[in-house]
Structures are given as C-alpha cells and as structure tokens.
Amino acid sequence: MSNLKDVAELAGVGVGTVSRVINNQPSVKPKTREKVLAAIKQLNYVPNEIARNFKMQKSNLVALLLPSIWNPFFSELAYYIEDELDREGYKLILCNSGGKPAKELYYFDMLSQNKVAGVLGITYNDIESSLDTEIPIVSIDRHFSKSVPCVTSDNYTGGRIAMRELYKAGVRKPAFLGVVTSVFSETMLRKKGFIDEAESLGLDYIVYEEPDPVMDDLKYFGNFFKVRERREVDGVFAITDLFAAKYIDQAQKYGIRVPQDVKVVGFDGIQDSTLFHPILSTIRQPVEEMARTSVRLLLNQIAGAAVSLETIRIPVQFRPGETT
Amino acid sequence: MSNLKDVAELAGVGVGTVSRVINNQPSVKPKTREKVLAAIKQLNYVPNEIARNFKMQKSNLVALLLPSIWNPFFSELAYYIEDELDREGYKLILCNSGGKPAKELYYFDMLSQNKVAGVLGITYNDIESSLDTEIPIVSIDRHFSKSVPCVTSDNYTGGRIAMRELYKAGVRKPAFLGVVTSVFSETMLRKKGFIDEAESLGLDYIVYEEPDPVMDDLKYFGNFFKVRERREVDGVFAITDLFAAKYIDQAQKYGIRVPQDVKVVGFDGIQDSTLFHPILSTIRQPVEEMARTSVRLLLNQIAGAAVSLETIRIPVQFRPGETT
C-alpha cells in the first residue's frame, strides 16, 4: 500500500503539495496538480483515513444511541439518519442501549474515548451529570438542561389531537395507556396533551401507566382489563403504535371489539402499519424530518457553530385508520 | 487531555512500561504497575483510541452493509449483530445500500479506505469482481465464489417445508410469489425447495416472480390477480413475511379470503408478526443464531484464522399462524 511520500517522490514534489492536491486546496499550479494526480493513479494510491483522523484528532463517525434498533420507529429514524449522514460524508455507529442506564453511560464513555465526531442520543435515563461535555450531542425526544439541543415532534399537540379525534369518533370515556419512561422524556407530553384536551372537553378520563418498563405486557393488559375499567372505557390513546397494536390484540381476547366497542388512536405512524389489521388510526410523527433536522443540528455543532439550546418541535399529523 | 508520556513522567517510568500496563501485558512488576495505575488515575488519563488504531493500522469497527435497516428482518438481525460485536469490543457501522449496486460498491470502497476491521454484507448485486480482498468479509444470504464465507438459513428446506405445510392444509394448486434479486442470492433456494416439493407431491404449481425489484407492489399484485391465475390458486408461498402481508392485504381487496380461499405461508418470522392480522404462518429464520454466527466467523477471520469457505446453513422451523 503506497503512501503520501511514495506519491510525492514519484511525482517529484513535496509531500505537502500532494496533501494539498488531495484536499483540493488552492494554490497548486495546474501543471503540478496534474503530475500529482498521474502519480496517484499510477500507484493506485488511496489516502489512509485512519492516519488522517489521527492527525486531525477527530473521526468522521457519528454515533446513534438508542434503546433498540429492533423497534420499527427507531429503525425508520436510523434509516434517514444514516442517509443524511452519508450525504455529508459521515459514517454512522449504531449503539443499542436497551434503555438501560448503565449501558447508556457505558456507550457515552466508549464513544468519547473513540473520539466520535458527535452523538445522536435517544436516551431514557437521567445520565445528564455524567455527560462528557467535550463531545457534541443532539438529543431526540429528551430534554436536557445542559447544552444539549433537543429535536422532537410536537408531542403535546399530538396528544391533544389524539383526544380530539377520539371525541369526534364518539368517545366519551377515554383512557391513556402507556409506560412511564423518564419524566424528562418529551414523550410524556403526549399524556399531558391528552389530559388537557380531555379536561377542556369536560370528559371523564383515565390514565393507566405501567410504572415498570420491563413488566410483562400481558400482565399489564391483564390488569387493565380485569382490575380496572374494563367495560366503561370507550376510547384508548396508546403512547405508541406498537403499544396500541398490543392493546387491540389483547382486547380482542377479552371480547372487546375495535372500533365498535373501543376506538383506538396510536402514536408514531410506523410505516408498515397498513399491514397491521385493523389499520391503526394514529398520530404520525414526521420521522424523516426529525432525522434530518437532528443530523443537521449535530453537524452544525461539530462545525463549531453555537449550540442552539431551544427544543425543536416538529408538527405531527393525524392519520385516520380503521380504529376510530 | 493527558497522554502516555505525561503518565510516564508522573509515574517516573518509560512510556513503554505504561503502554504495557494499559494493555495488560505481563512482565511488569506489581509495584511498577501500581505506580502507573496511580498516575493514570491522578491524570484522569484515557488511552487515545484513534492513535491506537493508527499505530496498529486497523480499527475496531465492523460494518454491516444491508439494503435497508428499515426492513424489520434486517433490523432484528442488526440488533443481534450489534449485541454480539459489542461483547467482543467491536463497534458497528451501519450502511444502507438500498440494494443498489452502485451504493454497495461505494460503501465497500469507503469502508476499506476507512480500514474497518471487517464487513458483514447482505448484498444483492454482483459486485464480486470489485471486492477488495484485503478486508475480511462474511456474507449473509449470498454466495460468493471468492474467499467469502456465507451464513444463511436453510432456505431450500424452508421452501420444501412451506410447500409441505400448504399441502397439509389442503392446498393443491400452489403458487410461489417473490421478487428476483440476484441469482447468487441464497434466498433463491426458497423457490427451488418449493418447486421440488411441489413436484414430488405431483402438484401443478405456479411461479410468479417480479423481475423488476423497483416495480410498484400494487402493480405486481394487480398483474397477479387480474392477468394470471386469479381463481385457481389455493395456496401461496411468499418469499418474505412482508411480501406475504402485502399479498394478503391486496387479496382481500379482490375479495379473496385468507385462509378460506387461499392459504398463505411466509418466510422470515419477523418478531412483530403477531401484530399483523391475520397472524401469518411462516418459516421462521433463526435470526439470532445467524447474527451471532456471522459475527463469530468474521471475528475469527479478523483474528487471522483460515477462512472457512463452506456455506453455513442454519435450520429453519415452521411457525403456524392463522393463514394455513
């Protein structure tokens, strides 16, 4: 494998000149450039990216830290993030934290040791105090107080819209179903939106949250159906599509028909939801826009721009399906 | 940020010694080691991973090249691959090729330039001749003739089982539905298994393949239902679960009932398929085992072991659902 010096020697110029040619820097005479390019070609030279990173003390790697790529919402997000990063010449490192605090911290540590250029984080836990402030971070769906910008969809309005749509579909006794993640998670605003809208409509509502995220879903729904308001509820707003789908699945086992007995609205708008039956009515998150926005924000920060501390909230839309 | 030399000076030893302590090499006296560790702690020293990679001329990055992480089958695979890699101290770079030959090549190029330790490739195109032989590769679902080991599930047997199960469910006029990817793709064996089993059962069968992968699915099914054997077919083996789900969706629009009129068997066994309704009968691929096997094979190769050129085929299982 040939290196800069080989090229320089063959072309009869200095290494600095070759470097400038490679990096398309100005002030190289066309004739010299030509000579160098010829030598590069002849030697089949390719720049050693590792040496470059070393010298510059930074890589062109951006890490995406999320609970699980297996989750279709995150995999859609990852898809667009990778696409946007690739356009800008960055590579994506994927990290599954499982939502566990220890793993989230471990990855942050490892990533800063590896001098990644930046991190896009979808974290569930309160790891704020342990963050390495050296490294640019953009958070998705989670608000930090430190200098970490946040990109999220308009969860609050989404919650209100969901409730309103349930109401329009005739629901008078709505319930919110979800798992509690962090209180700092922006997704909690979905609940708030739901509650505020329900109250402004003067409705009796129920909030049924699962405090333990690792608890079995079956048990969760079991509790919900048996112990709680099995008969009374006529509408459900589930915190995610996946959760809504599970609810519907279970509801049918309890002889509850959707949408006849209970209307359902989800949240996310995962792509393949037309393959679920019944097709879910949902609040569609602008995944692509969120992805690209986060990346651009991060790259700005990497480029040294001032960190904009505001939370960027991208509007959501109701997508009607068969469950309302 | 402190470096090796700082530590060495503070500890009053040579840089070589510090390096040995960090790398847990033997032949460092316990007392010396202690001194060094103390200095490391005091200076808050963390090894510069980039410099390390540079010196060693290799990174601890492994790339996963696949058509789209958005696809639930691939995202499950990626989940386990990341997990296995992390255990071994490697990081995962994610690359979406979109299944496009140019993008696949582009990524291979970029990755070898970035000196990744290895590549796990799920590729659709015939890029064999352009592969950089320097870099360890393990292929998934795709057979290369060069020194690239392949991990796949037992697609052929899967195809036979699928046909057999359709037969058991009463199907006498089966059809295979799929898109043609590369002839080198192991997934093509699903078709072969289907055909062989159908023939050995003495059945009349239909193979309906879509030659153009970018062609609209709707048009594809339109052709299938209108132009072709709309009424006669009483069983369908679809090349993937997603494809099966789309078929069912469309079939219902044409007034065909599943499973009353047509039985359906898919392939993959994507996790959330219980959320699809009707629940798909399918051939479950051992995704986790495939993922871990590929990683181990790759890491062996990276460690310098001889490349085992055989194709590793992991058994599949029939998972009954509501469509047979």
Added chain:
DNA sequence: GATTGTTATTGAAACGTTTCCAAAATGATG
C-alpha cells in the same frame, strides 16, 4: 535588472500510540 510583492512549494515537526532492541535489574547457581 533590481526591487518588491505575490504565489507556489518544500520538508521538518507533530499527533499518541506500539514495538523492539538494548540496557538494567534481579535471581539463581557455582
């Protein structure tokens, strides 16, 4: 054809590690 100003080029230094050879310390043996 000096003089000055501009542009192009050179090559050494530096980035932080690992590795390796030589040297020093230690231990064992006669």
Added chain:
DNA sequence: CATCATTTTGGAAACGTTTCAATAACAATC
C-alpha cells in the same frame, strides 16, 4: 562474589497524514 539466565524497563523509531515556517519561483513595477 562472580557469572550467567531471566525478567523488567527505557526510549527511540515508526505508523501516514497535516500544518507551518521558510524558501523558491515567478510576475509586476520602476
């Protein structure tokens, strides 16, 4: 205590790039 074998240590060299101060080449002006 001298000798040899072994273990432990020190520090220079090397990895391939970028950068920068110094120098060379060239152009323009008087």
